[in-house]
Amino acid sequence: MAMSTPSWLYYLFGVLMLAVAAYCLTLLVLSVATKRPAGRDVEISHLFMGVAMAGMFVGQWAFGRGAVWEIIFGILLIWFLVESIQSVRQYGLHLPHALIHAVMNFAMLLMYWFPIGSSTGAMSMSASSAGPKLDPGVAFVAAFVLFASAIFTLASPNKGASHFGSHAPAYAIVGAVGSESRERQREATVPPAAAIEGAIATPWLVDLSHVVMCVSMGFMLLLMT
């Protein structure tokens, strides 16, 4: 009996991934315009993840060689691992912000190393069902970690930390140009790029992009089990 694959579901996730990628591309461009270095690595990472995963959910949207994507996510994985190690060395034993981004890039590598079989429907990787299969235990653990990251990000009082790490408090001041008196004082001096960034780079929105990415990646990993 054939599976009634819900293709609309994959399109939904694909659109969400492209939306996250577009959002992070906008943040990246604005960060260059405003000379804001904080969070650029996460924006680059989410940009690549969004585009790559959109192609995984919807086959027609996939492009580029798998090896190229593997190199990209491999470099990003090393980058975030180094950041995590530096953070631990500098501030002692703790859970560094960069570690979850390392896990996300590792998950992306898993998706390229162990493409999903055809049983999951019309996805771009469906042709590789005969290839090596990821140990479902690894996929499950990674998915659970990503779901936990999504929930704890939503619950965190430190809004924006999923994107900007410990720089979030400073960034939140820009994102929440809410105080009327402050706004009046700044109206005359705020450059257009910074004003746009202040409007769209709100802490809750950058957190939401992280949550959407985590849930989508976790779902993809569950499909790999």
Next chain:
Amino acid sequence: MVDLKEHEAPASDAGEAARAGDRPPGDLQRTFRLVLATVWLLDAALQLQPFMFTRGSRGFSGMLNGFAAGNPSWFHRVVTWNVSIVDHHPILTDAIYAGIQFVIAIGIVYKRTCKPALALSIAWALGVWWFGESAGEVFRGGATPFGGGPGGVLFYAVLAVLLWPSEGSDKPFVAARTVGVTAAKAIWAVVWGLLAVLSLVGSGRSPRALRDLVAGVNVGQPGWLAHIDRSSESLFLHHGTTMAIVLAVVCVIVAAGVFAPPQVAQVTVVLAIVVFALIWVAVENVGGILAGGATDPNSGLLVILLALIYWPLTDARAVSRDAGSVLVAEEA
């Protein structure tokens, strides 16, 4: 315009130092609620697996129908009524089921929606237990804790009650914060007493039935888990009754442990966690998730979470939390 560069170094120092442990300890009850929300999110994602949208014996309705088999006719009719709805509208019903679980998961996160979400989770868990899990096979005498009896989903409801938001101390354990020490101890004793009884009644002590329990879930499992399954099957086939009695004794010891001094209680909580971690992996096969045909992680993970909220807290932990609360209140 605030120059971000100005804030970079001090913000980094402050933020990382806070992560390193200078901040007061967090709200343990909320942390456990967020772990529960994570499990609900996992369930919601599992509900979106392709086969869930499929009708017939290989779909979600087929899975529900399998649970219904062997139950008394009156109950079988009730369950098959739900099965027929799912079978006729697989996409609509599954999308609704997944949506409800997403709502519960996200709702638990926020203070304003936490209580409604927990209330919904209790109602949903009871509904799923009755219509989805066929009352945990209680009516057909197969509700052994080895297989998730009396129904993994019931533990979501128990956890929702025990983790209902409330102010107060986490002493002597987190589960007592909302319902009080006496009620929390009573709930613990009832849960573990029930598990002890279910270990011994019906097919719970039958070597063949226990062996079949593992054999029924080992299809499609990864190699390492299939290897463990073969050992479990052999163990149950040759010592099934003994294993059931041992589990019942363990459950009784754990039930009594909550009334013991903290040091003894800690040992019994560890015992509960170790035993149900073994059951979760070696018998329940992580709820069948690794074989790609599960709607939830079964009871093992939730029993471990339940045990953790009964972990006796030391005076130092309780005092530091109280101090933390005062600090936060003063800052506010």
